[in-house]
Amino acid sequence: xxxxIFNNKKSKELQExxxxxxxxxxxxxxxxxxxxxxxxxxxxxxxxxxIEVVDLDDNHYLDFSIGGIGATVLGYADSDxxxxxxxxxxxxxxxxxxxxxxxxxxxxxxxLHPWADMIRFSRGGGEAMSIAVRIVRTATRKDKIVFCGYxxxxxxxxxxxxxxxxxxxxxxxxxxxxxxxxxxxxxxVIPFRYNNVADFKNAIREAGDDLAGIIMEPIRNYEPTxxxxxxxxxxxxxxxxxxxxxxxxAGFRICNGGAHLKLGFEPDIAVFSKALGNGYxxxxxxxxxxxxxxxxxxxxxxxxxxxxxxxxxxxxxxDKFVKNDVSKHLLRISTLVWQGWNNLAKKHGLxxxxxxxxxxxxxxxxxxxxxxxxxxxxEMLKRGFLAGSGFYSMYAHQxxxxxxxxxxxxxxxxxxxxxxxxxxxxKHLEGKPAQAGFGRIN
Numbered sequence: 001x002x003x004x005i006f007n008n009k010k011s012k013e014l015q016e017x018x019x020x021x022x023x024x025x026x027x028x029x030x031x032x033x034x035x036x037x038x039x040x041x042x043x044x045x046x047x048x049x050x051i052e053v054v055d056l057d058d059n060h061y062l063d064f065s066i067g068g069i070g071a072t073v074l075g076y077a078d079s080d081x082x083x084x085x086x087x088x089x090x091x092x093x094x095x096x097x098x099x100x101x102x103x104x105x106x107x108x109x110x111x112l113h114p115w116a117d118m119i120r121f122s123r124g125g126g127e128a129m130s131i132a133v134r135i136v137r138t139a140t141r142k143d144k145i146v147f148c149g150y151x152x153x154x155x156x157x158x159x160x161x162x163x164x165x166x167x168x169x170x171x172x173x174x175x176x177x178x179x180x181x182x183x184x185x186x187x188x189v190i191p192f193r194y195n196n197v198a199d200f201k202n203a204i205r206e207a208g209d210d211l212a213g214i215i216m217e218p219i220r221n222y223e224p225t226x227x228x229x230x231x232x233x234x235x236x237x238x239x240x241x242x243x244x245x246x247x248x249x250a251g252f253r254i255c256n257g258g259a260h261l262k263l264g265f266e267p268d269i270a271v272f273s274k275a276l277g278n279g280y281x282x283x284x285x286x287x288x289x290x291x292x293x294x295x296x297x298x299x300x301x302x303x304x305x306x307x308x309x310x311x312x313x314x315x316x317x318x319d320k321f322v323k324n325d326v327s328k329h330l331l332r333i334s335t336l337v338w339q340g341w342n343n344l345a346k347k348h349g350l351x352x353x354x355x356x357x358x359x360x361x362x363x364x365x366x367x368x369x370x371x372x373x374x375x376x377x378x379e380m381l382k383r384g385f386l387a388g389s390g391f392y393s394m395y396a397h398q399x400x401x402x403x404x405x406x407x408x409x410x411x412x413x414x415x416x417x418x419x420x421x422x423x424x425x426x427k428h429l430e431g432k433p434a435q436a437g438f439g440r441i442n
Contacts (some may be wrong), residue, residue: 039431047074071274075396084316101311118292125248125273126152128283149217159185240266282310334359
């Protein structure tokens with residue numbers, strides 16, 4: 001495979017402007033160039049269609065990284081979703097009146113989740129989770145939340161790190177600083193580890209009589225055990241508190257709707273975003289009437305939650321996802337990539353660990369991961385691929401593209417293996433090693 005002539009002059013220039021104008025350079029931690037290899041990662045895009053991305057320097061890539069951070073489940077600029085959006089933009093996307101599409105979208109989501117009765121909409125995953133927490137606390141008139149997994153940037157969640165600085169380390173990334181979170185929230189949220197029954201029971205005991213609700217992701221790296229599911233349901237019923245399932249990442253991946261439908265969780269509330277709008281901002285808090293009707297007792301409101309574009313995008317996404325049985329395609333593509341990583345690592349004597357759930361998977365090098373993954377990213381860019389340690393499959397991914405990607409992985413793994421044996425990987429980096437955690441970017 002021939003390498004492309006790689007130039008990122010315009011991208012570098014814009015990064016230098018951005019770092020002076022935007023604290024942290026970007027609005028999303030996962031899009032910071034230091035998460036891949038600063039100085040090499042292109043950072044900005046000019047066009048994106050299907051799985052093809054064009055950067056500011058007119059380099060063309062096939063995206064085999066984390067597909068719009070998991071939002072573009074169908075692929076970039078999907079024609080059916082775009083048509084629905086363009087139609088409502090031309091008709092008017094905002095008005096003094098409400099868009100009728102929000103009723104249509106509510107009906108579609110309840111049809112896919114017959115256990116639910118009512119829905120509130122917003123536009124981002126983090127704010128939707130905050131809405132769910134507000135509803136839960138309003139309904140129970142209690143404060144403490146026990147949780148598992150990653151649930152966004154808001155105060156209610158980051159408060160876990162006020163009492164124990166490492167409380168969130170096992171749930172997403174280490175080093176999330178709770179600066180700016182009121183110290184009065186200390187002790188209001190208590191973490192427990194996934195599939196750890198004893199940990200969950202300890203969290204429940206710590207919450208005591210002030211337990212307001214149980215919040216968790218349905219899946220992240222591996223499937224839940226039946227014992228874990230049973231104890232979650234048992235305690236929720238015993239304590240008469242709602243179970244909230246965060247489907248922001250997992251929703252519309254492994255089935256038509258929330259992953260909880262397939263895994264066996266029975267929630268009182270489920271929260272969706274990311275894939276729901278295929279890149280357009282939309283989120284939904286769906287739930288049973290007994291809990292959702294309390295939303296009217298809390299002040300939960302925003303002008304931009306009533307715009308029309310997000311609703312139209314979500315309706316079109318759901319229609320296409322269900323009609324084309326998209327989850328099966330996502331699983332097939334991610335399985336091919338998983339097997340490819342595994343086979344090629346063995347072929348070249350590289351020790352890697354593969355994790356995640358199909359179709360959201362990742363791998364890591366057992367030794368010197370951040371240097372090795374930066375080199376991998378650098379060399380894959382030269383071969384026309386956006387690639388890092390993670391891969392989220394999209395409906396637009398085709399098997400012949402996976403073959404091309406794995407051919408490039410084969411070449412890069414071979415070179416990387418040779419450099420590891422020579423102890424020379426870092427000497428061949430053209431950018432900086434990848435970074436983890438939540439450090440400053442200057």
